[in-house]
Amino acid sequence: MRKNVIPYGKQDINQQDIDSVLEVLKSDFLTQGPKVPEFEKAIRTHTGAKYALAMNSATSALHVACLALGLGEGDSLWTSPITFVASANCGLYCGAEVDFVDIDPRTYNMCPIKLEQKLIAAKANGTLPKVVVPVHLCGQPCDMKAISALAKEYGFKVIEDASHAIGGRYHDEPIGNCVHSDITVFSFHPVKIVTTAEGGAAVTNNKILADKMSLLRSHGVTRDSEQMVGESHGGWYYQQIDLGFNYRMTELQAALGVTQMQRLSGFIKARHHLANRYYEKLSNLPLLLPYQLENTYSGLHLYVIRLKLEEIDLSHREVFDALRNNGIGVNLHYIPVHTQPYYQALGHREGDFPDSEQYYKEAISLPMFHAMTDQQQDEVIRVLTDILVKVS
Numbered sequence: 198m199r200k201n202v203i204p205y206g207k208q209d210i211n212q213q214d215i216d217s218v219l220e221v222l223k224s225d226f227l228t229q230g231p232k233v234p235e236f237e238k239a240i241r242t243h244t245g246a247k248y249a250l251a252m253n254s255a256t257s258a259l260h261v262a263c264l265a266l267g268l269g270e271g272d273s274l275w276t277s278p279i280t281f282v283a284s285a286n287c288g289l290y291c292g293a294e295v296d297f298v299d300i301d302p303r304t305y306n307m308c309p310i311k312l313e314q315k316l317i318a319a320k321a322n323g324t325l326p327k328v329v330v331p332v333h334l335c336g337q338p339c340d341m342k343a344i345s346a347l348a349k350e351y352g353f354k355v356i357e358d359a360s361h362a363i364g365g366r367y368h369d370e371p372i373g374n375c376v377h378s379d380i381t382v383f384s385f386h387p388v389k390i391v392t393t394a395e396g397g398a399a400v401t402n403n404k405i406l407a408d409k410m411s412l413l414r415s416h417g418v419t420r421d422s423e424q425m426v427g428e429s430h431g432g433w434y435y436q437q438i439d440l441g442f443n444y445r446m447t448e449l450q451a452a453l454g455v456t457q458m459q460r461l462s463g464f465i466k467a468r469h470h471l472a473n474r475y476y477e478k479l480s481n482l483p484l485l486l487p488y489q490l491e492n493t494y495s496g497l498h499l500y501v502i503r504l505k506l507e508e509i510d511l512s513h514r515e516v517f518d519a520l521r522n523n524g525i526g527v528n529l530h531y532i533p534v535h536t537q538p539y540y541q542a543l544g545h546r547e548g549d550f551p552d553s554e555q556y557y558k559e560a561i562s563l564p565m566f567h568a569m570t571d572q573q574q575d576e577v578i579r580v581l582t583d584i585l586v587k588v589s
């Protein structure tokens with residue numbers, strides 16, 4: 198391993214985070230104590246959503262969100278090809294079919310125009326989706342008003358995959374308020390904006406969905422006599438009334454989440470400071486820099502550039518390798534999900550989503566994390582400039 202690689206993303210843990218986790222370790226509860234409800238309250242306060250359910254990952258949250266919305270065999274779920282596989286896999290977990298809607302080549306998010314075209318065709322064939330999962334890629338909010346208008350017209354449910362977007366805003370409202378969706382899901386993996394090591398959450402304004410997700414994250418078991426069939430047998434009694442999972446978050450994770458949430462606005466400010474500097478210092482290079490949709494404020498989980506390959510003598514891969522070889526820990530988000538072997542075996546074909554496939558041929562995620570110093574960022578800019586200017 199090289200020393201001093203500047204990673205594309207990294208958690209930022211301070212003494213307060215460490216102290217709060219240590220406190221839990223010395224307390225009576227390592228799981229199912231007071232910290233998870235406290236973390237859920239912090240998420241509700243930040244987003245304005247009525248209900249928040251912390252879980253052990255965003256993948257788990259996506260799974261129970263789909264189940265709560267009644268997704269099952271014979272149904273279909275649509276998402277964007279440019280996302281992490283979890284946004285699509287949740288549909289397969291429920292026995293549903295998964296299909297994709299190509300991206301808007303400016304925002305890299307699900308294109309509402311292509312969504313509408315696909316809905317018109319699906320309506321004619323009787324294959325309308327039950328659930329659509331727009332993904333706020335890089336933290337940039339999707340065009341949620343357009344998507345929610347289509348949801349009303351065509352009768353599908355919406356789960357926002359906001360794994361990249363906590364702290365972002367849409368029409369000056371926080372991502373996660375669920376005004377334009379049924380459920381929003383967050384991830385707290387260490388590369389994301391706020392971390393709990395592993396962890397996720399689902400938020401909603403719908404009590405029925407919240408109760409259902411709460412049940413499913415813990416074995417489908419209830420201690421609430423109102424939910425039980427017949428009478429309670431006594432103080433020890435619980436009933437399993439659905440088939441759930443163990444998707445619970447621990448107290449250690451939630452304690453970390455509580456202190457991380459207190460720093461969220463600082464995290465986002467630091468990311469915007471870095472994005473502004475990239476914008477200033479990279480604008481003369483043969484690159485497409487991130488475009489910001491009107492009336493949105495990005496959570497800026499990622500900073501993706503696209504190479505203008507016709508103006509560069511190196512290939513995409515050569516630029517990527519040159520960055521990595523010079524200590525810049527770039528990455529690529531994402532390989533179009535429909536081109537993954539597992540999805541190819543399900544019948545998806547390369548060529549089906551040309552804007553996503555073109556994006557994949559040009560995109561590189563530059564380092565973007567709130568603790569990155571200006572000096573580290575200057576090093577990224579210097580290396581990238583050297584590579585591109587030498588050859589262009």
Ligand SMILES: *Cc1c(COP(=O)(O)O)cnc(C)c1O
Nearest residue numbers: 254255256281283360384386396
């Ligand atoms: C990280 C991520 C997930 C999965 O999150 P986990 O918490 O690791 O399960 C889902 N969707 C997107 C878009 C992600 O970036």
